[in-house]
Amino acid sequence: MPRKSSLSVLLHKKGRRTYGAYYTNPDGTRFYMAWRRTKEIFRYGEKDISTAIRSGKAAWALDEETLIDLRAAGIKFVGVIDRDTGDKYMTVLDLFFNPAAQVMNYAGRGGSLQRYLPLQHFRRQVGKTKI
Numbered sequence: 161m162p163r164k165s166s167l168s169v170l171l172h173k174k175g176r177r178t179y180g181a182y183y184t185n186p187d188g189t190r191f192y193m194a195w196r197r198t199k200e201i202f203r204y205g206e207k208d209i210s211t212a213i214r215s216g217k218a219a220w221a222l223d224e225e226t227l228i229d230l231r232a233a234g235i236k237f238v239g240v241i242d243r244d245t246g247d248k249y250m251t252v253l254d255l256f257f258n259p260a261a262q263v264m265n266y267a268g269r270g271g272s273l274q275r276y277l278p279l280q281h282f283r284r285q286v287g288k289t290k291i
Contacts, residue, residue: 180193181195193240193248238250239282246287249285260277262275
């Protein structure tokens with residue numbers, strides 16, 4: 161019988177699109193997990209994700225508005241759930257505001273201001289293998 165999760169979950173939506181969720185542990189600690197696909201790993205011009213990872217250029221992006229809202233809410237940890245592999249990446253929110261993170265503005269293309277943090281700044285938990 162599946163074990164019921166002890167996490168409380170609040171979805172993060174804008175319009176009809178769900179970007180991730182706010183999670184609360186039973187002890188009250190809160191964190192945010194963005195939901196992404198493997199193909200959304202930013203490669204900084206490398207031809208494929210593997211090359212970008214080997215060269216240290218692969219990064220996850222989060223929009224600055226969400227990051228500022230998280231900081232204002234007192235959330236200290238942020239991460240990404242790779243919906244293709246089930247891998248979970250977790251880091252400290254403050255790293256997105258350090259020089260380790262690069263900022264790019266996609267507002268001119270209908271997007272938003274994004275902050276990119278290289279994968280080496282995340283702790284990774286490998287997802288379950290599906291056979």
